[in-house]
Amino acid sequence: MATKPPPGILPQNKQTQNPTAIEQEKRIEEVLSYPILLSDRVDEAVKEAESFKLECLEVGKKVGNLCQMLRAAVRLSTSTTAGVSFYDRPLRRIAAEVSKHIEKSLALLKKCKRRSVLRRVVTIVSAADFRKLLGHLDSSVADMKWVLSIFESGAGGGIVLSLPPIASNDPIISWVWSFIASLHMGQLQDKIEAANELASLAKDNDRNKQIIVEESGISPLLKLLRDNSSPDAQIAAAAALYNLANDNERVSSIIDELGVPIIVQVLGDSPMRVQISVANLVATMAEHCPMAQEDFARENVIRPLVTLLSFDIFMEDLKIRVGKQSIHSIVQINKEMEKSLIRPGFGSSLSMHYSEGSTKGGNHRKERENEKPEVKQKLKINCAEALWMLARGSVPNSRRITETKGLLCLAKLVETEQGELQYNCLMTIMEITAAAESNADLRQAAFKTNSPAAKSVVDQLLRVIKESDTPRLKISAIRAIGSLSRTFPARETRVIGPLVKQLSHSNQDVATEAAISLGKFACPDNFLCIEHSKTIIEFKGVPPVMRLLRDNERATLHGLILICYLAINAGKSEDLERAGILPAFEGIDRAFIAQHPELKELIPQAIYHLSVFHQAHTHSGLLTQMQF
Known part of the structure; x- marks a missing residue:
């Protein structure tokens, strides 16, 4: 007759290696009660055995040893001191394996009970079966000794780094269990050491990170972080959480x-x-x-x-x-x-x-x-x-920063600092301006023309564009100015001159970013696109844009977009005629245009606007030729 678990306990042969969500909800005492009950039944089966009596006695002895350790685990789980939580993850895993092996023991012992001749012939028990079972029981005994040792180490015995049989194929899991148990139950110095060890493991690879999270390592790390009695403990916890x-x-x-x-x-x-x-x-x-x-x-x-x-x-x-x-x-x-x-x-x-x-x-x-x-x-x-x-891609967070003294502070640090601090401040400004570009309310609230914070930010962005020798700083400042393009009045020409100058920069990425930003000034979405386009041409921006068309694909694309905007908005300019825009259009690969749909509309529009003022017949012929 099959052994039934007590009410509320799932049969252990239904358990997976990782406890299920239902099992996790059960108290650890309930989880341990099932193998303890099975141990009592094994003891009865040993007394009733008629064959392989010595082997049955040995099985009963090992199961009895396991039962004692299971009862000790129950006492430990119910006797933790105030403020100390009992870490039961390894005990749940090991208890599942122990239950499985005790079930096998009970099934094998029942086969050794007196039966009819026919049942004895059909059911054959061999010494090899006992050897295999005893090996499993030895492993369970070693696992239980190990798990009890990591709980007892919380009384000041330090971190246990021995390897239990259950983790023989994956030692990381036993180390994680030991470290997390120390976080729950160890002395302060043990907790600091355990947090540092978890930080080191998490730094190694993503698999270790996942194990720490799955084995409930986050909660004790947060508890340690909150403990303001030891800055070293807080730093160790923060480092571990950072690596996760x-x-x-x-x-x-x-x-x-x-x-x-x-x-x-x-x-x-x-x-x-x-x-x-x-x-x-x-x-x-x-x-x-x-x-x-x-x-x-x-x-x-x-x-x-x-x-x-x-x-x-x-x-x-x-x-x-x-x-x-x-x-x-x-x-x-x-x-x-x-x-x-x-x-x-x-x-x-x-x-x-x-x-x-x-x-x-x-x-x-x-x-x-x-x-x-x-x-x-x-x-x-x-x-x-x-x-x-926090500001990256977030309009609400960017608004919150501008509602503090954030913009003034960032501008001041860009002015006075160097290196990583200056770069991080510039990138924060860049993200805030990108949010303002996409949100009119934020743009109008934070970047009014007469706002001291906005003026200070723009002054520092222009200073970086003009004076910095570091491409990554220039690029972030150029992007930020481009994002603010719709906030500048037509008379505010001081921002366009520095951008035009960067079109000739030796670093191709800087020059391309300048073209992108100027494109935002000249695009139709900008209410002052005509005035800004004329200013770009007045600052001699056409020749360097034309040189961009001979660079890499990204530079060519944004150079073409900008030159088209200039032609559409200021086609009357002689500078555009002298720059040889039409031959440049003729030399563009059709496949390149096909890859960038925006060019299919912009180039014909640019040709048309140029044809209104310059050599109409030539331009009309080219327009007919370049029907996409």
Whole structure:
């Protein structure tokens, strides 16, 4: 008669190696009760055995040993101290294997019971069957000893790195189990070591990352990150989470564990070296998951990021504004600014859950003032990168940055800084301007002609375009100016001259980006396209555009688009006639035009507008010839 599990327990032969969702919902005591019950039945079957008595006794002895360890595991799971959670993932996996082997033991022992002659002939039991079973039971005993050892190590025994039989083909899983168990149950130093080890494993490859997530490693890492008693522990946890957060699904797992409000809280109320790691974590989560962008914005992460980025700048600004006021007054204003950094009311209700102690931000003020310049610089670099990733492709986040002192701060840092900080600030500005290009409300609110912030941003973008020797800085500044093309009045010709000059830049990417940006000034979507086109021609922009047509495919495409816009908007210009546009059109490969549908309409329009003013018969013939 088949053995039935107790109510509420699934038969173990239905279990897979990874516990199912239903099994995960059961308490660990219920999971362990089934193999314990089977062990009692094995003990009865040993007493009833008539054949292979010695082998049956050996099986009963090993199963009894397993039963004792299972009961010890139940006691451990119910006796954890306050504030310490019991990590049961490895125990669930091992219990499933143990149950399977005890089931096989019970089935084999029943075959050794007295039966009729016919049943004994049909059911044959051999010594090989017992040898195989005893081998499985030995493995289960070793697995149970190992899993008990990692739980006992939480009392101060350190991290266990031995290899249980269940993980003989995949040692990574046992290491992950051991490290996560230490995060749950270890002493503080063990937790720091375990977090660092998980960070190292996660850095190695994506498979390790996935194992850590599947084995529930995110929750204890977030708990360690929230523990403000040890900056080293927070840094170790942030590093591990950072190495995990390079994939949309894994970032979503961090979000599902309510990680975003914890991260925002730690960012606003931690020493500077912790903030460096947490800002880095915000950046990579926002980079790899659009949902993270939204959740971070909901928890108002932009406010602390901008404040940390602009702290020194605002202090200088305050000193200028307060004039002859006392230093004490300046310090008081500074304290008020710091308090506003971490106001819990800006986020969702979740942020209120972590608001206890949120006014402690001022506790780290003196530490920040005494930090080394390179530490302050690193924090600014990471905060700027986080703002960049939050703004990328997001109109709401770009709006939030502009609603703070973000634009002024970014412009000031572009002016005064070099290297990565300057680049990250430029990229943030570029993303904000790209959002403004696609959203008229943001464009009108943040980039008004008379706005000091907008003027400061444009001044610095033009300075970078004119003075920088670094192509990547030039390209980001050129793109940002192009995105703002619809905000400049016709009289604002100072932005077009520098762009035209970049058309002749030795770096092909820079020249191409200049053509793209100028194309936004001259395209029909721009209300002032005719005026801007005339200005481009006046600044001698036609010859360098024509030279772009001889470069690579990307440069040729955008050079053609720009020259067509110029011909359509200012076909009367003699510069266009002298530049030899028609021969250039004649030399364009038909296959190239077929690959870019926009050219099929633009080139005939350009020829037509030129024909109105210059050698009509020649242009008409070419127009007939180039019917696409």
